[in-house]
Amino acid sequence: MSYNVLIVDDSRSMRKVIKKALNLSGFRLGDWWEAENGRQALELLESNWIDLVLCDLHMPVMNGKDFLKALKSLGNYDDLPVVFITTESNQERLGELMALGATGYVRKPFHPEEICSYLSGIMGEKNGNGMVCTDEGCDF
Amino acid sequence: MEMEWCAPMKGAISEVLETMFFEIVEFDRIPAPFDTLYLRSSIELLRNDKVLHISFLATEFFARSLSSNFLSKNRDELTRDELEDMMRELANMIGGSFLSRMAEQDWQLQIPAFISHTSTDEGGRGALQLSREGRRVGMIFLQENTLQG
Numbered sequence: 001m002s003y004n005v006l007i008v009d010d011s012r013s014m015r016k017v018i019k020k021a022l023n024l025s026g027f028r029l030g031d032w033w034e035a036e037n038g039r040q041a042l043e044l045l046e047s048n049w050i051d052l053v054l055c056d057l058h059m060p061v062m063n064g065k066d067f068l069k070a071l072k073s074l075g076n077y078d079d080l081p082v083v084f085i086t087t088e089s090n091q092e093r094l095g096e097l098m099a100l101g102a103t104g105y106v107r108k109p110f111h112p113e114e115i116c117s118y119l120s121g122i123m124g125e126k127n128g129n130g131m132v133c134t135d136e137g138c139d140f
Numbered sequence: 141m142e143m144e145w146c147a148p149m150k151g152a153i154s155e156v157l158e159t160m161f162f163e164i165v166e167f168d169r170i171p172a173p174f175d176t177l178y179l180r181s182s183i184e185l186l187r188n189d190k191v192l193h194i195s196f197l198a199t200e201f202f203a204r205s206l207s208s209n210f211l212s213k214n215r216d217e218l219t220r221d222e223l224e225d226m227m228r229e230l231a232n233m234i235g236g237s238f239l240s241r242m243a244e245q246d247w248q249l250q251i252p253a254f255i256s257h258t259s260t261d262e263g264g265r266g267a268l269q270l271s272r273e274g275r276r277v278g279m280i281f282l283q284e285n286t287l288q289g
Binding site: 010011012013014016017020058059060086087088089090091092107108109110111 | 155156159160207210211212221222225226228229232233235236237239240245246248249250251
């Protein structure tokens, strides 16, 4: 089974690197979409089947936290995993995201194999390299 | 402030460059300003009325090397947009990694910015020089200011 992924980040380079990391690490990537901010992401979700959202936190127009709030308020996406890929390290702010319904977070910078291991775990697959992550996130 | 930021900043730069850009650099304190043209990106960290301003400067040669590694793309095929985007993302990751190493965790990261070619004129205060294989390739400046009411 492959997964359709939406990558939300205001950096085009980072979106490309995340996609490359997924491909390199063996994550079963199906179709993918890219959005520059939360608002674009919400529009893409309306018209596409997406299995996993990988989202930056600090973005112009609509940041990751506001995107998550808006997404959860719609009521149709309770089962959609939203993982933040972020430079944020403040545990209180990361805790707020988890309380709002984020599935987890991965801290930038990251290694491709580590992101795959974490995401595969979230998608209910066997953790390929035996890496141990907490329920909430991974600090690489 | 000047002394205590150096170790976490070196750690942040090394972590980011080695993990995502496959580059290793050495560090020196800068005794005096110098006149090479740089690409420059910056990010601010806010905490109450304090602003911590981090500027990352790289020679165009080094910026192209970093972008080439980051995007797996030939250095001569990189566009100006890709260089600027990489510089912003680099400032973002260095700022985040630096913040995670500081004692006070309640600084808030802002959105990074790119500033076009610049000549350094800020002197050696609060600066680290980055070298690769003996060549000067970049600098980091850090300034702390107070927001005006």
